[in-house]
Amino acid sequence: MRSDTITSSPDGIVVPTLPPARNVAAGAVPTRFPLGIMLMMMLIYTLNFFDRQILTILVEPIKADLLLSDGQIGAITGLAFAILYTAAGMPLAWLADRTNRVRLIAVALAVWSVFTIACGFTRSFGQLLLTRVGVGVGEAGCTPAAHSLITEYVPRERRALALAMYQMGVPLGSLTGLAVGGLLVSSLGWRWAFFLAGAPGLVLAAIVPLVMHEPRGNRAAIVPDPVPLGPGLKTLWRRKSFVWICIGSGFSAFAFYGLSAFSGSLYLRTHATELAAMAADASMAPTALLGIVLGLIVGVMGGLGTFLGGFLSDRVARGNIVNYVLFCAVALTLAAPLFAGAALAGGLVLSFAFFGGALFCQTLSYGPVYAAIQTVAEPRMRGMAVALQLLVVNLVGLALGPLFVGMTSDHLTATLGPIHGLRSAIALVAVPMLLSGLMFTHATRLVRREDATFGGD
Template identity: 55%
Template sequence: MTDAPRPPAPSETPAAGRPLPYGALALLMTVYAFNLLDRQIVTILVEPMKADLGLADWQIGMISGLAFALFYTLLGIPLARLADRGNRVGLIAVSLLVWSGFTALCGVARNFTELLLARIGVGIGEAGCTPAAHSLITDYVPRERRGWALSLYSLGVPVGSLAGLVLGGVLLASLGWRAAFLVAGLPGMLLAGLVWFALDEPRRRAAGASSAASPQLPLGEVIATLRRLPSFWLISFGTAMGAFGYYGQAAFFGSLYMRTHSAGLDALAVSWGVAPSVMLGLALGLMVGVIGMLGTLAGGHLADRAARGGIAGYTRVPSITLVLAAPLFAGAAMAGTIDLSFVLLGLAIFVHALNYGSVFAAVQTLAKPSIRAMASAIQLFITNAIGLALGPLFVGVASDLLAPSLGSEQGLRAAMALVALPLALGSLLFWLGGRRIAADEQADQSNRR
């Protein structure tokens, strides 16, 4: 089947020198920040929520990872089909409304089942955001600025994490974990209206308001196109390994310090004159938020600089950063003092954040415009099915299995240290992808002609 003629999208036209639409990027980053806020706030609320509802570590792994990620990944592909064909702005706005509403509902859950269903709802809503946003941003900016633009969008990860951890810690100390979910969810419902009216859909500008939808390849042809690109799969599975390691640890950051460094945490809280939960929220928020933000911005510059000599440059950054992050994350889990653990964790988060712009720019540049949202969705499907769904569950199950022989504290630390292995594997997959990606891009361009 051949593509029907259509007006070119902005990303397909010469765009060198076009200024970046910073307003639109800032709004999309804010949406993504709410995405991460609603995920990350669970981290700081784990221990009181666990005590209140009588949860085990494996159940924490379920609500933090598997329950959310199962529907997030499964619905990502059909929603990306909508994004490749229709109004991406509308899809993002509706998705934001849905996941924010279900985040608020987490605050009224009375048992594990109700909390599980609410987290599933959050995953359903968030499934419509990033593939559509990646496709939209790629239409907004020229090729030579995509690493930087996508890293600006990816700032939503540290910004949202910072807000979730700090807000969660403050609300936990003042109002309790239930109120924290309600306060986190309601503002996103208001933001959805701003997204609907403020963002521009380039397809409407190109084709006219009478035809917002563009012709779409059959799903089988999309899969066949991507199947001919081995580097796409290597990059996607490399991203998944990086996410497995990070999300596996991140789900238990709060538990690690509350359970194994309670005395050190109390001492820091006294010296700062705040409650321990506030102290932990501030510390984790600064590391995941501020340090992660610096790493994300630096990574965007590195991505575009590395790719000046060709698309393979996008894979070099994560192939180096993941292997460096592996021992840092393991060291943070096993450190004997809270100060050393904080230092190692901050370094690990910075190094890991360097890869965000690269991994998405590689896929968005490799994929042709008509399948970019689908390519992003499949990349995220693989990433989240393996990383977000299984990473927290793996650490939770490993912690429960190791606890009888090592104790609750040491069992959790050993389980969290094991994530160094998938991080190192991810580095290898990116290196292998880098050896294929230039040839894949050239072959794909030949097939388009």
């Protein structure tokens, strides 16, 4: 059994929570859950997804104002963001394995916040495309460094819970992005929604270096020099289970981002009459009500799934890390029909129920998949490992999911009309979600074949 710990003793000093900010002593293994630090990390990732997901509820007014097609919306919501997110991911992960990760996260936070604000000044498809590319570049610097930090902040037996807590930023950021975005666009317009979305990140970017610490310190003698990029990639890709986990994650993201990018449009077009009646009863604009409802569904169901996935998978994987992968396989397979149901349900409330169930099952996989990846990687390759997985997730999922739904919707609209064309396009994402579950099932067999308990830290 390989051990990727960085200490000589299984017992060490406690990692401090916020405050104070100081280095973990050389040779120490964390023995306590650093709640303060994890709350800060979760807040950072919440803003990450807040700035990313606010665009979802702004799609229809932006489309009308800038005269865009569904295909162009798919390019802006997915492809534009993913282009440099994926291109910058590996170099920034390489940097995270060699430099101060806290400062890197702070700079990344400032960059994506500035570009989010810049989205509000755009006047054309090309300008909005470029600003979303800038948001992607900034956000690419966050997660590899964050995952690497978390792995050193927390004990091995609580790693999935910690990574799931960080991933809580996805539902929480989506909740606030949809709810706040819906309220802002109905009262101030979509441009002011972008202006106000980017501002909190600039404030938090100044706070992060003051309250978080870099555990590495000057431990050059304890942590070996990071593996060069080329040999590191070869090492990771030689483990076939890791490859299939990455590809399966990409297909899951394809379905998630495909549905997510057009969820606002789905309800505003398909269930317009029911939504208008519900909004009238609540004395609200339909867009504002939809933003709040979708935000609550994503926040509550996605948050519950993320937390339970990390909590439960830590327990089922105590004996063997293969159960992390099996846990993902079951959750993603269950999610597939629910994604189709959200698009095809005849009633608004039933569609909301399918939507919530789909997100719950899909987010169950967040903690265990990242726990498996971070455990297989050596300490000096952890940033590289998560960046490689995110590269696949974003190339397959974020870049292609919304683009596929948008272009398929444009194609099907010619024969089925704008309502059924979009519904059918979204329903098709159930296929890659099912394939994702099958890929994780295959990865489970590969893990067993490779005798992969992945070592002990």
